[in-house]
Amino acid sequence: SYELTQPPSVSVSPGQTASITCSGDKLGDKYSAWYQQKPGQSPVLVIYHDRKRPSGIPERFSGSNSGNTATLTISGTQALDEADYYCQAWDISTALEVFGGGTKLTVL
Amino acid sequence: EVQLVESGGGVVQPGGSLRLSCAASGFTFSNYGMHWVRQAPGKGLEYVSGIDSNGDSTYYANSVKGRFTISRDNSKNTLYLQMDSLRVEDMAVYYCARGDTALVHQNYFDYWGQGSLVTVSS
Numbered sequence: 086s087y088e089l090t091q092p093p094s095v096s097v098s099p100g101q102t103a104s105i106t107c108s109g110d111k112l113g114d115k116y117s118a119w120y121q122q123k124p125g126q127s128p129v130l131v132i133y134h135d136r137k138r139p140s141g142i143p144e145r146f147s148g149s150n151s152g153n154t155a156t157l158t159i160s161g162t163q164a165l166d167e168a169d170y171y172c173q174a175w176d177i178s179t180a181l182e183v184f185g186g187g188t189k190l191t192v193l
Numbered sequence: 194e195v196q197l198v199e200s201g202g203g204v205v206q207p208g209g210s211l212r213l214s215c216a217a218s219g220f221t222f223s224n225y226g227m228h229w230v231r232q233a234p235g236k237g238l239e240y241v242s243g244i245d246s247n248g249d250s251t252y253y254a255n256s257v258k259g260r261f262t263i264s265r266d267n268s269k270n271t272l273y274l275q276m277d278s279l280r281v282e283d284m285a286v287y288y289c290a291r292g293d294t295a296l297v298h299q300n301y302f303d304y305w306g307q308g309s310l311v312t313v314s315s
Contacts, residue, residue, distance in 0.1 A: 116301070127288060127305040128305050129305070130303050133293070173302075175298060175299045180252055180298055182228070183240065184230075184239065
């Protein structure tokens with residue numbers, strides 16, 4: 086089955102740029118999406134189709150996807166961006182959606 | 194405003210059954226594929242099942258195939274997940290989520306419910 090691999094944790098200082106990666110075989114040939122989940126809350130879509138932002142998501146969130154890696158970039162990271170982030174893509178072999186294991190972003 | 198409200202969670206013994214419901218409002222329910230995603234305590238997101246807009250196509254994760262059944266009633270704007278032969282490892286918060294198209298494949302999930310906790314314990 087298809088696997089998406091994320092680093093368990095990423096740390097960033099306020100105002101700096103955070104990058105969270107998601108690796109999978111030929112991931113760049115698929116569409117990727119990213120979700121933010123704060124403690125006790127439901128996930129929120131922050132990036133879809135590799136680089137598009139839903140309405141209401143700040144411009145500091147951006148995405149890219151090429152080769153085997155999709156990347157979520159948060160520019161000018163704020164304390165309120167501290168959360169778990171999950172990537173997601175579709176596995177053609179199982180016809181199912183797949184999530185990465187999640188990355189805990191700490192802003193310190 | 195799009196709203197998804199899950200209900201039906203609770204405590205059940207191993208081997209028991211439970212049916213989750215997800216009441217949708219604020220959009221034309223019959224135009225969208227719908228999905229269930231779960232999250233075990235302290236763990237990540239796991240895709241469980243999806244159904245296309247008219248209920249003709251359904252898909253399941255291997256971990257629940259043969260035990261869970263997804264369905265929908267477009268006249269009631271409601272999504273269901275019938276869970277049978279529940280196991281301890283099925284214990285999780287179950288979220289319903291709207292797909293971005295009528296299809297069940299290649300979706301992203303643009304709206305999520307608040308989740309319904311299923312506890313499997315003897």
